[in-house]
Amino acid sequence: MAKDNSTDASNRASGAGDADTQFGFQAEVARLLQIMVHSVYSEREIFLRELISNGADACDRLRYAAITSPGLLSHDPDLRLTLSVDAQARTLSIADNGIGMSRAELIANLGTIARSGTRAFLEAAEKKGGGELSAIGQFGVGFYSAFMVADRVDVLSRKAGSKSVHLWRSDGMNGFDLTKAPKEQAGSLARGTIVTLHLKDDALDYLKEEELARIVRAYSDHIPFRIDFLSRHDGKEERRQLNTASALWTRPKSEISEDQYKEFYHHAGGLFDTPALTIHYKAEGRHDYNVLLFVPTMAPFDLYDPSRAGRVRLYVRRVFITDDADILPGYLRFMRGVIDSQDIPLNISREMLQKNPIAAAIRKAVTNRVLSEIKALADKDKEKFEALWTSFGAVLKEGLYEDMERRDALFEIARFQTSKGEGWRSLADYVADLRPGQTAIYYLAGDSIDQLRGSPQLEGFAARGLEVLLLADPVDNFWVTTALGFDGKPFQSITQGSVDLSAIPLLEEKAKKKKAAEETAPEDAKLVERLKSLFADELSDVRVSSRLVDSPACLVAPEGGPDRGLGKFLENRPGGGSVSPILEINPSHSLVRALAAEGKGEGKGKASSDFDDLAWLLLDQARILEGAAPGDPARFAERMNKFVLGGLK
Numbered sequence: 001m002a003k004d005n006s007t008d009a010s011n012r013a014s015g016a017g018d019a020d021t022q023f024g025f026q027a028e029v030a031r032l033l034q035i036m037v038h039s040v041y042s043e044r045e046i047f048l049r050e051l052i053s054n055g056a057d058a059c060d061r062l063r064y065a066a067i068t069s070p071g072l073l074s075h076d077p078d079l080r081l082t083l084s085v086d087a088q089a090r091t092l093s094i095a096d097n098g099i100g101m102s103r104a105e106l107i108a109n110l111g112t113i114a115r116s117g118t119r120a121f122l123e124a125a126e127k128k129g130g131g132e133l134s135a136i137g138q139f140g141v142g143f144y145s146a147f148m149v150a151d152r153v154d155v156l157s158r159k160a161g162s163k164s165v166h167l168w169r170s171d172g173m174n175g176f177d178l179t180k181a182p183k184e185q186a187g188s189l190a191r192g193t194i195v196t197l198h199l200k201d202d203a204l205d206y207l208k209e210e211e212l213a214r215i216v217r218a219y220s221d222h223i224p225f226r227i228d229f230l231s232r233h234d235g236k237e238e239r240r241q242l243n244t245a246s247a248l249w250t251r252p253k254s255e256i257s258e259d260q261y262k263e264f265y266h267h268a269g270g271l272f273d274t275p276a277l278t279i280h281y282k283a284e285g286r287h288d289y290n291v292l293l294f295v296p297t298m299a300p301f302d303l304y305d306p307s308r309a310g311r312v313r314l315y316v317r318r319v320f321i322t323d324d325a326d327i328l329p330g331y332l333r334f335m336r337g338v339i340d341s342q343d344i345p346l347n348i349s350r351e352m353l354q355k356n357p358i359a360a361a362i363r364k365a366v367t368n369r370v371l372s373e374i375k376a377l378a379d380k381d382k383e384k385f386e387a388l389w390t391s392f393g394a395v396l397k398e399g400l401y402e403d404m405e406r407r408d409a410l411f412e413i414a415r416f417q418t419s420k421g422e423g424w425r426s427l428a429d430y431v432a433d434l435r436p437g438q439t440a441i442y443y444l445a446g447d448s449i450d451q452l453r454g455s456p457q458l459e460g461f462a463a464r465g466l467e468v469l470l471l472a473d474p475v476d477n478f479w480v481t482t483a484l485g486f487d488g489k490p491f492q493s494i495t496q497g498s499v500d501l502s503a504i505p506l507l508e509e510k511a512k513k514k515k516a517a518e519e520t521a522p523e524d525a526k527l528v529e530r531l532k533s534l535f536a537d538e539l540s541d542v543r544v545s546s547r548l549v550d551s552p553a554c555l556v557a558p559e560g561g562p563d564r565g566l567g568k569f570l571e572n573r574p575g576g577g578s579v580s581p582i583l584e585i586n587p588s589h590s591l592v593r594a595l596a597a598e599g600k601g602e603g604k605g606k607a608s609s610d611f612d613d614l615a616w617l618l619l620d621q622a623r624i625l626e627g628a629a630p631g632d633p634a635r636f637a638e639r640m641n642k643f644v645l646g647g648l649k
């Protein structure tokens with residue numbers, strides 16, 4: 001950890017410019033910088049987008065702060081960014097007159113504290129061999145991309161309203177120094193931040209005005225502040241505006257190109273894929289507001305962060321208020337973009353926003369609109385929609401138990417893997433294919449789709465041509481047990497209670513097999529009794545199954561409690577109790593027949609031990625098929641080897 005061996009007091013005592021202090025980079029930041037410094041990434045021009053984006057955020061934040069402290073803006077109300085070059089010194093500067101950074105903020109933001117995205121970025125960059133550096137902004141570490149093109153970076157900053165100006169300097173290798181800026185330099189900066197890049201030998205193109213203009217147009221045209229190029233001719237300053245600088249979301253759709261939407265999404269969303277869906281409209285009536293929202297294509301790295309924080313930016317009459325107001329419900333936290341209200345009071349605090357009735361009305365209307373647009377995509381472009389569902393379905397399903405009001409709307413867009421085969425199925429598809437006599441929507445919940453597909457519990461359903469929803473997202477356990485049903489059909493777990501499938505006829509081939517099995521039935525009662533007493537500590541019951549066709553046994557949950565999927569989920573949580581399951585056996589299976597034959601020996605000597613060992617194998621096998629471990633793995637292996645070796649002789 002870096003050590004700061006100066007104090008503000010000692011700086012003040014010794015005057016501006018001296019009392020240098022040196023800081024080491026935090027370990028992960030140092031690794032990240034290594035990647036930047038040695039990067040041979042071809043699209044490194046994105047550094048400019050990142051620095052401009054930071055400058056624009058700083059202007060947004062100042063404008064917000066000025067709502068309550070107008071004095072902060074008064075000397076220089078015209079917020080803007082300024083690019084300038086010094087060809088001789090080979091430097092490019094990016095200046096903003098935004099909020100600026102104090103000494104402590106410079107230390108915290110630029111190098112000594114790893115942000116949550118630092119590690120995630122390192123993992124992504126190391127996995128992809130550095131090929132994905134363009135996504136750096138997503139991880140909240142965009143500043144460091146400056147070191148792709150510069151071998152030294154100076155950051156001069158004056159926090160709005162502050163008397164002191166500080167200078168941060170680094171070569172990206174060993175750490176940074178932080179000093180009070182020399183008087184003259186301090187005098188040149190009334191407010192905000194100037195980032196000066198000492199360009200590498202191979203990055204001198206970024207001294208050219210036209211090259212900078214091209215990059216600004218390509219990535220930053222939509223930035224709602226002016227971005228100027230400042231040149232000096234014969235001692236005179238000249239400004240040329242490089243971007244359009246209007247708030248994109250207030251412009252009519254017809255004037256906006258795909259590319260402009262995409263750039264804006266990159267800036268406002270901090271994500272660098274192509275949005276799967278763009279929703280742009282103006283609401284007028286009781287409340288007036290502009291909405292420009294995007295559904296990303298790929299899941300952002302922090303999608304499952306416990307904070308469930310949203311990232312939609314809230315503006316009031318074009319003034320940025322916050323991007324953490326959770327203006328949309330948690331299950332839409334993957335949405336990016338802007339909502340700009342005409343009516344919310346400008347001086348509202350972030351806390352008050354939660355209770356503001358206009359914000360609540362906007363939340364309601366925009367949520368409905370987003371769901372209906374997603375539904376429209378499902379109807380219009382199946383492939384695109386399914387990609388969206390693959391990325392965000394598990395998050396949208398959170399709405400099924402959080403948002404009763406929109407449960408039906410969410411059921412309409414929800415897609416499922418089912419026992420019918422690969423590919424997504426809607427509940428409407430499911431209900432359209434009900435078998436005669438089928439009155440419930442069957443489901444099987446567990447940890448992974450592959451494991452669920454191999455579950456013995458499915459067999460009796462497959463034998464009757466009954467489709468079963470396979471639910472493998474943790475959130476499924478919650479909604480499926482609270483939802484009343486869909487289209488009048490209740491959801492029913494196939495691993496809970498006794499399932500009566502007798503009303504539904506077997507498909508032909510399976511019917512024959514079942515008939516043959518029934519002929520041996522009388523011995524089974526005895527076998528069941530013996531298993532019950534053997535497993536009295538493990539199981540709550542043993543019974544003959546109507547679920548099984550090909551497998552010898554499976555576990556199910558007793559009636560009334562959680563089903564097997566939810567039961568196992570709860571068991572794994574701290575303080576979660578366990579419910580003893582029921583073992584169901586398939587009397588037509590040869591293993592069960594062998595067990596019944598063994599049982600006739602009436603439990604003395606060798607016969608007894610064979611019976612017990614075989615019975616334990618049957619139970620452990622049922623556990624393994626659920627994705628659990630055998631009760632005692634060593635004994636399991638021993639028993640299995642005994643029978644395998646017996647068979648080999």
Ligand code: ADP
Pocket residue numbers: 050054055058096098099100101109110137139140141142143144193
């Ligand atoms: P991000 O901008 O995504 O948060 P960065 O690494 O680009 O990540 O910047 C880190 C932080 O440094 C920012 O969140 C901001 O607080 C601060 N910062 C960077 N540039 C500026 C600037 N020009 N003005 C004010 N603060 C800045």
